[in-house]
Amino acid sequence: MQADPTPERSSRVLTPEPEPEPGSESVLDPEQDARVALAEFAALHGPALRASGVPERYWGRLLHKLEHEVFDAGEMFGIMQVEEAEEESEDEAAQEARKKPNPGGELCYKVIVTNENGLQAADPNSIFLIDHAWTCRVTHARQQLQQVPGLLHRMANLMGVEFHGELPSAEAVDLVLEEMWKFNQTYQLAHGTAEEKVPVWYIMDEFGSRIQHADVPSFATAPFFYAPQQVAYTLLWPLRDLDTGEEVTRDFAYGEADPLIRRCVLLPWAPTDLLDLSSSTPEPPAEHYQAILEENKEKLPLAVSPAGYPCDHVFKVYTDIQQVLSHLTHPRFTFTQSEADADVLYNFSHFKDYRRLSQERPNVLLNQFPCENLLTVKDCLASIARRAGGPEGPAWLPRTFNLRTELPQFISYFQQRERRGEDNHWICKPWNLARSLDTHITKNLHSIVRHRESSPKVVSKYIESPVLFLREDVGRVKFDIRYILLLRSVKPLRLFVYDVFWLRFSNRPFALNDLDDYEKHFTVMNYDPEAVLKQVHYNEFIPEFEKQYPEFPWKSVQAEIFQAFKELFQVACARPPPLGLCDYPSSRAVYAVDLMLKWDSRPDGKRAMQPQILEVNFNPDCERACRYHPSFFNDIFSTLFLDEPDGCPVTRLL
Known part of the structure; x- marks a missing residue:
């Protein structure tokens, strides 16, 4: 779950922007060079950083850490293992519990501030890169666990799944595929083909994956695509000052204010029983459909009379569909390359402005209905x-x-x-x-x-x-x-x-x-x-x-x-x-x-x-x-x- 402070949506859309064109080598002093580099960085990545709520005071040090691949979280934080309160004999239930990942039931790990001076949110250096241990699309997950050397072993260790032997076992693969939903984060690319826009799921490294949930978190995270290196990271920054020993947490249900929805969203980590809630789903109210109409930017037509054409009329067809161009051979239809001259608009893309069409060309026939x-x-x-x-x-x-x-x-x-x-x-x-x-x-x-x-x-x-x-x-x-x-x-x-x-x-x-x-x-x-x-x-x-x-x-x-x-x-x-x-x-x-x-x-x-x-x-x-x-x-x-x-x-x- 992202703790990404994205204002409108919980899904993350990353926009890989093109790099600035080379050829303008700087002859300025280092300080001026840094200002120019930061300005270019802000022009390229500023919209994504603002959408994720990353304060501008961190951008300069973020650029430095990205350019030089500085992973300095270890200087500020440590991972603490929480010991069980009492040890019991390992019966069947305990053995089963050992298969469960750390965020599942009792928390076994947490991340704390270890720097003796604590951490100040106003410090421009208080932003950290988290590497991604595994990135894939869901359809490829099983194959990668079976074929990528070391991946299954690392994921099993990260998730607390028991793993025996060197070769991937079907049972271990199935357990990781089941438990990974407690660790997965997601983003999708803003541009590309339909296949390229299919959401990407990733698991943060061992440090990032040990950060636990809190309803009032001390940190925020957001995925970030760094264009020059074509690499995605997760950014981590504080929401307040922290003293030594305080825990690093994030909100796994960021952006959800409704208590019931938060319970539902947090279900993978905090089991909840909704058996008493009605599962009935009546049809949404009229306002729901009105909102869809406005979101689609569709303008409804005015009332018009049915078009009347002579029985021997030859219709001029404007279309951008090759199958129609190749196979419509009826003598009562002919093609035109001018949309303005057409009697029939047979378009592949969705038509939006029916109102204007009904006002200006009410007799033009088309291959789609409003709504x-x-x-x-x-x-x-x-x-x-x-x-x-x-x-x-x-x-x-x-x-x-x-x-x-x-x-x-x-x-x-x-x-x-x-x-x-x-x-x-x-x-x-x-x-x-x-x-x-x-x-x-x-x-x-x-x-x-x-x-x-x-x-x-x-x-x-x-x-x-x-x-x-x-x-x-x-x-x-x-x-x-x-x-x-x-x-x-x-x-x-x-x-x-x-x-x-x-x-x-x-x-x-x-x-x-x-x-x-x-x-x-x-x-x-x-x-x-x-x-x-x-x-x-x-x-x-x-x-x-x-x-x-x-x-x-x-x-x-x-x-x-x-x-x-x-x-x-x-x-x-x-x-x-x-x-x-x-x-x-x-x-x-x-x-x-x-x-x-x-x-x-x-x-x-x-x-x-x-x-x-x-x-x-x-x-x-x-x-x-x-x-x-x-x-x-x-x-x-x-x-x-x-x-x-x-x-x-x-x-x-x-």
């Missing part, structure tokens, strides 16, 4: 779905909690399931990332609580009993299904589904173990050049599925899927914006809905396949659709913009 983020952003999807299923959510959506706003309710629900002995596997997902990026499956409550710090996330019940598909080359694997939905209008609600659907398969047999084995638990393989992409077309899948599950005709299964789609779009369009999709007559949209099937039981006790909607995607990747069905975009445009669905492979749902 459609209510469908495409995972926390919003879970919120509006409660209109269909109440606080628990509908049967077609896994139970989902927003970790930012519903953390206490989630912990209560987790602990209730734990007490009842029910499955407690969960999947943490970012609100708004695709391709399974920064998505983690776990049954470790501490891990879920800590993931809240990195980026906005939801946590959904992991489907522990999915309907599997027998791959002759592999065995019984997970699979998901993608349908393309076409929203023609909100009022009246007109919704179509493309008759062709797409399938994705895991590459390894499913089991509720090896939760970080991507090819066992995930199905998105088309972005990994090293992964095998199993291709099964829908018309091949249906007879094979019915062969494997003869008591479940695909027609009946698909009817359940379509019913879920209808209920979702009905609740999404039932309320005025920003509580629902906006009824803008010039809007059309294409969404990809990803879903799985899980085993469930009906009231009469019969087994049933229950659709589980996983996510709704705006502007989905249609590469496979175009490759195997060249008329795909002709069908889409005919249905949405010409109102000519007849003859197209689409089915009207609403």
Whole structure:
């Protein structure tokens, strides 16, 4: 947990800035040189330091310590081991306790001021560098512990996990992966690709990791990326003067004022029982949706009349999507490179200023609806779905909690399931990332609580009993299904589904173990050049599925899927914006809905396949659709913009 005094967010975004251009070698005196260097340092790193609350009085000495890699904390501090009050015979419980890390129960270590003169907060030298012992992304943690020489041994020692022998044991690796959430800190890079922006987790060195929590801390810490060396450190500085022997502490729940939220955030270090708290999650109030609208900087349109075009009109299409440019060949559509001349705007990026468009060009058609983020952003999807299923959510959506706003309710629900002995596997997902990026499956409550710090996330019940598909080359694997939905209008609600659907398969047999084995638990393989992409077309899948599950005709299964789609779009369009999709007559949209099937039981006790909607995607990747069905975009445009669905492979749902 960071004790970083960041004013607005607990997640840390580090911005590696480019170094100042060389070529201006100084001929000034050393004192002047130092002033120039400090000014350059402040220009480069000042915004990050200010955001972290690092007082400017420390910047000069900080620069010196960074340039010369001065780790002088040992001159000021010492690590003290706290002896147990009484020794008992080592029974099973004691042996188990020895595996627990130092911050877990009784504190075994603490950091104190050892300098005989104490430490003064006003001293410009009172800022210290803490090195990072281990930095990784969660998906690589197990592999690094197994392969990096000495890493497992060091982490086990740091965390108080027993380690025997030279070679990494599976048990030791699992224990470190479980306990590391009491030591992990996080940041993410502000720039780069989606993959590069996935949060980074790091563990401070033995000194930094021994600093304990206090509600009223004596020190603050913050991660800091030093551009010239391309190295991340943690900065440590005092919040007050300290005498010799006083303890160095930081607030593991910095920035959280609400007592209940603080209890939840501190749960990895201070176990808390929330069983008596209601786990009910009613739909958020209207103010919640208004805040989202303002945060998205979306301006709602004025009321306009539906656009009227002659029945033989040839539409000029402006698009930045190569798949549309390559595959839209219908004679009633032509492309223009001028956005101002277009009848149809079919853009990849999100449109924001609907108000201006409705005022200046009300007849221009476009491929998105105002407020459609209510469908495409995972926390919003879970919120509006409660209109269909109440606080628990509908049967077609896994139970989902927003970790930012519903953390206490989630912990209560987790602990209730734990007490009842029910499955407690969960999947943490970012609100708004695709391709399974920064998505983690776990049954470790501490891990879920800590993931809240990195980026906005939801946590959904992991489907522990999915309907599997027998791959002759592999065995019984997970699979998901993608349908393309076409929203023609909100009022009246007109919704179509493309008759062709797409399938994705895991590459390894499913089991509720090896939760970080991507090819066992995930199905998105088309972005990994090293992964095998199993291709099964829908018309091949249906007879094979019915062969494997003869008591479940695909027609009946698909009817359940379509019913879920209808209920979702009905609740999404039932309320005025920003509580629902906006009824803008010039809007059309294409969404990809990803879903799985899980085993469930009906009231009469019969087994049933229950659709589980996983996510709704705006502007989905249609590469496979175009490759195997060249008329795909002709069908889409005919249905949405010409109102000519007849003859197209689409089915009207609403």
